[in-house]
Amino acid sequence: MKYMFFVITAAFMLLLALPVQGTGPVKIGFINSITGKEAQIGENLTNGAAMAVDDLKSKGIQIVMVQEDDGGDPKNALAAYEKLVTRDRVIGVVGPYTSASANVVASRADQYQVPLLVPAAAKEEITMKGYKNVFRLNAPADVYSKVLLNTIAPYRPKTIAYVYAATDFGVSTVKTAQLNAAAMGLKEVASEKYQQGQPDYRATLAKIKAIQPDLVFLVSYDADAILLMRQAKEIGLTPNAFLGAGAGYTTAQFASQQDISSLVISATQWTDDVNWPGAADFAVRYKARFGKQPTYHAACTYEAVRIMALSALNSKSPQALCATLKAGSWNGIMGPVRFINYSGYTNQNNHPMLVQQLQSGKYETVYPSQFSRKKLVYPYNR
Amino acid sequence: MLFFQSLISGILIGGVYALAAMGMSLVFGVMNISNFAHGELMMLGMYMAYYLFTLLNIDPFLSLLIIMPLTFVFGYVIEKTMIDRVMDHPSENQILLTVGFGLIMSNSALLAFTSDPKILTTSYSSSSIALPGGISVSIPMLLSFLVTCILTAALYLFLAKSRTGMALRATSQNREAAQLMGINVSRMSAIAFGTGTLLAASAGAMIAQTYYIDPFAGHIFLLKSFTICVLGGLGSVIGAGIGGIIIGLAEAMSSAYLSSDWKDVLVFILFLAILLLRPQGLFGKKGEQ
Numbered sequence: 001m002k003y004m005f006f007v008i009t010a011a012f013m014l015l016l017a018l019p020v021q022g023t024g025p026v027k028i029g030f031i032n033s034i035t036g037k038e039a040q041i042g043e044n045l046t047n048g049a050a051m052a053v054d055d056l057k058s059k060g061i062q063i064v065m066v067q068e069d070d071g072g073d074p075k076n077a078l079a080a081y082e083k084l085v086t087r088d089r090v091i092g093v094v095g096p097y098t099s100a101s102a103n104v105v106a107s108r109a110d111q112y113q114v115p116l117l118v119p120a121a122a123k124e125e126i127t128m129k130g131y132k133n134v135f136r137l138n139a140p141a142d143v144y145s146k147v148l149l150n151t152i153a154p155y156r157p158k159t160i161a162y163v164y165a166a167t168d169f170g171v172s173t174v175k176t177a178q179l180n181a182a183a184m185g186l187k188e189v190a191s192e193k194y195q196q197g198q199p200d201y202r203a204t205l206a207k208i209k210a211i212q213p214d215l216v217f218l219v220s221y222d223a224d225a226i227l228l229m230r231q232a233k234e235i236g237l238t239p240n241a242f243l244g245a246g247a248g249y250t251t252a253q254f255a256s257q258q259d260i261s262s263l264v265i266s267a268t269q270w271t272d273d274v275n276w277p278g279a280a281d282f283a284v285r286y287k288a289r290f291g292k293q294p295t296y297h298a299a300c301t302y303e304a305v306r307i308m309a310l311s312a313l314n315s316k317s318p319q320a321l322c323a324t325l326k327a328g329s330w331n332g333i334m335g336p337v338r339f340i341n342y343s344g345y346t347n348q349n350n351h352p353m354l355v356q357q358l359q360s361g362k363y364e365t366v367y368p369s370q371f372s373r374k375k376l377v378y379p380y381n382r
Numbered sequence: 383m384l385f386f387q388s389l390i391s392g393i394l395i396g397g398v399y400a401l402a403a404m405g406m407s408l409v410f411g412v413m414n415i416s417n418f419a420h421g422e423l424m425m426l427g428m429y430m431a432y433y434l435f436t437l438l439n440i441d442p443f444l445s446l447l448i449i450m451p452l453t454f455v456f457g458y459v460i461e462k463t464m465i466d467r468v469m470d471h472p473s474e475n476q477i478l479l480t481v482g483f484g485l486i487m488s489n490s491a492l493l494a495f496t497s498d499p500k501i502l503t504t505s506y507s508s509s510s511i512a513l514p515g516g517i518s519v520s521i522p523m524l525l526s527f528l529v530t531c532i533l534t535a536a537l538y539l540f541l542a543k544s545r546t547g548m549a550l551r552a553t554s555q556n557r558e559a560a561q562l563m564g565i566n567v568s569r570m571s572a573i574a575f576g577t578g579t580l581l582a583a584s585a586g587a588m589i590a591q592t593y594y595i596d597p598f599a600g601h602i603f604l605l606k607s608f609t610i611c612v613l614g615g616l617g618s619v620i621g622a623g624i625g626g627i628i629i630g631l632a633e634a635m636s637s638a639y640l641s642s643d644w645k646d647v648l649v650f651i652l653f654l655a656i657l658l659l660r661p662q663g664l665f666g667k668k669g670e671q
Contacts, residue, residue: 039497040596166643194642197602199398199593200630202391202520203384203637209516210384223499223594230592234510234520235387253501260508 025062026312029084030305031095031105036072037196038098040222041247041297045097045120047290048301051282056309063309070096077101078108085114091312092117092321094304097297099123099141099168109133114318115325119304120269120297123172127348133318135325135339137304138296139351141169144245144267145177145217149184151265151355151367152241155378157214161190161239163204163228164219165246173219173245181217189213196224202231209237216241220248229260240379241265250356250363252293258361263380265357265366269296269334273364274354274371276335303334383515388638389631390519396630397527398589402603403610403622404537405581411554411617412574415465415476419484420607421600423579425491427453427586428595432502442502442591443525449587450580457579461572469571491597499594507591526588533584534623537577541619550574554617609649613656615666624664628652 030049033042046067053065066088068080077096084090092115096102102121106129109116115133118126122141127134160181164170170193178188189211192204205228208216216239220228225248232242242264248254249266270276272283272294282302286294307330315321326347330337339347355367357376364374406420417423427449434445464483468475510518541547552560553570561567586600593599610629614621629649636648656664 035492035497037598039492040499043497192642195646198633198642198645199589199602200391200395200633201637201642202395203388203634204642206384206387206391207638223501223596226501227592227594230508231520233508235518236510236512236516253499257501257503 025064026309027064027066027088027090028305028308028312029081029088029090029093029095030065030067031070031077031080031084031093031097031101032067032301033072033097033101034067034069036070038072038221041295042072042097044295044297045095045301047286048119048294048298049094049305051286051289051298052302052305052309056306061309061313063312065305066090070098070101072098072101074098074101074104077105081105081108081116082112085112085318090114091315091318092308092325094119094301094308097121099126099172102126103168106131106134113322115308115322117304117308117325119300121169123168124176124345125172127345130346132346133322135347135349137307137334137337137349137351138269138300139353140345140348141172142176142180143351143353144173144219145180147353147355147367148217148243148245148265148267149177149180149186151376152215152243152378153184155240157240158187159189159211159213160186160215160217161192161208161211161213162188162217162219163190163192163194163201163208164217165196165221165224166193167196167221169246170219174217177217177245186215196221199227200231201228202235205232205237206235209235212239214240215243217243217245218249219246220244221246222248222251223253225249225251225254226257226260229254229257229264233260238380242380243267247295247297251295255358255361255363258358261358262361263357263359263377265355265376266363268354268356268363269351270299271296271354271356271363271365271371273373274335276333277331279333282333299333303330303332303337306330306332307337383517384638386515387517388634390517391523392631392634393627394520394523394527394630395634396627397530398523398585398626399603399606399610399630400623400626401530401533401588402582402585403607403614403626404534404619405578405585406607407611407614407617407619407622408537408550408574408581409578410611411619412550413465413469413571414557415469415473416480416608417575417578418477418480418604419487420578420582421602421604422484422487422491423453423457423582423600424586424589424603425488425595425597425600426456427583428502428590428593428599429491429495429500430583431587431590432500432595435502435504442504442587443529446529446584446587449583453583454576454580456576458572458576460579461575465575466568466571469568488597488600495597497596499596499599501594502590504591520592522591526591529584529588533581537581537619546570546573609653612663613653615663618663618665621663621665 070077099121118136124140244266250268311324356363366376431442434440509521610625614625633645636645
């Protein structure tokens, strides 16, 4: 009798459990740099993801987002991905933030067959190895230099110097910039790689100043950008244009330093003045909630989490989710999104990057023409 | 032009490195412990300068008058309540204590101020003096260097002329003998740690004007301070001063004539060369290596 009671109870509990697994909240993973060197940018990704989850909940879509911190370290990112797919049993993962981490995690996604949606890491390689389970929302690194140089091409500059952070993203961006610049007929006069976080770049900048290039192409993260521009002003480095690739040139903090940031041209994945559905509203709500302007990282992550959750809703398994991501198309704050194969990329969204220039302390979109409201100011003149 | 520009930049940044390293060297000399929380003490000075400027509009150089006594007391109390307890324990315990204290400080700062880097912008932050030949001298760096010179001279006079300074030197030379001579070595340790904290925080307050401030901003200076201390001779305050200038110059010259990517390589080659030729450091005494 006791045995029968046990069997019936167990069967009843199993019956109760089965529908929960099928219709319960969608469980997705999110890997981000919450601590470590990239924590400042990581915070923007966290905020974007939180807004996406709340927006989905307000529409009645319940999702559970399991968040993991990689501290900007690829080893931790891989451990986080493995934990999410094996222990937490998430259906898909958004992240990680840095190129180095995303590249390592991407290499394992096909092994575990759990889709990885990279929101903001730019290294080309991530979606160039034919991984079936890796998708990327943002434009890869080669587009940064392409749009920046396209913007400046009509003014026929002749020489270019590179100053860039010794990171995966920095090296990758400059490598493609060198190819694009050579194709444009630009002569490279200097290429200076620097270690992040150093207090003094004056000697490097003095070397660039002595060569007097038409363009100075910079790749820097957060506060390094301010340091470099401040020291460039100190030593009197005044090329025809400063071209900034990387997060450092697209932050509100950089814009607030008007005496050094004025007229700097930068490439970005997103601005709030483009006519993508909900972009302006996202910026207003983000500022109201977090007290600061959203960066493109926040917007990319918001959209990535939204796409992952919406796709996961009707997918019973990671394999089905992979097929949904591959076949789907979306149109939100990042504009039209489709994961396609082109120019050697696999599952890459062909995202149109924007070029903006700081004019009177405000980022103004100056390229491409369909999104621009202001004309580029060239040459640079302090 | 490039040579003189790099020379000036190297000397000016080297001055700030020197100030940071002098604090560490003093602590090592008197207490014979390596302070792994030194970078966080610099970070403390950075945040103090930032908030005194943004909230009370006190110029960062003037704010040193507030920062120095406060951080001296902070260091003194930390020594009495924490460091003093492990003075007679193995060096591993001392290292773990200072590492742990540093972690508590940086993570508390992370909670209090978030990871957003703060930029201290004064009216002269990006100003420079133009010299003939296209050479420019950063005004905040020049002022920092002058203040460093004043603080170094004051420290020298304090150590050479005052009774407390002499007692500190005696403790540094032979702790047991100093105790036998009636010097309160425990108090000397607290004064040394307080002074080391004061110097680290002052260096932080000055570098804050040309660097960015975040909870982990002191880490890079911790490594540089260690390098400078060993290069100049552990425990030698003068050695730390000269070592700072050497490192600043080596960084600037390698950035100018090799590549900025190579500057750490050159610095450590120089460091190894000095250690091989003179293991006790430039100004260290034989047998102290």
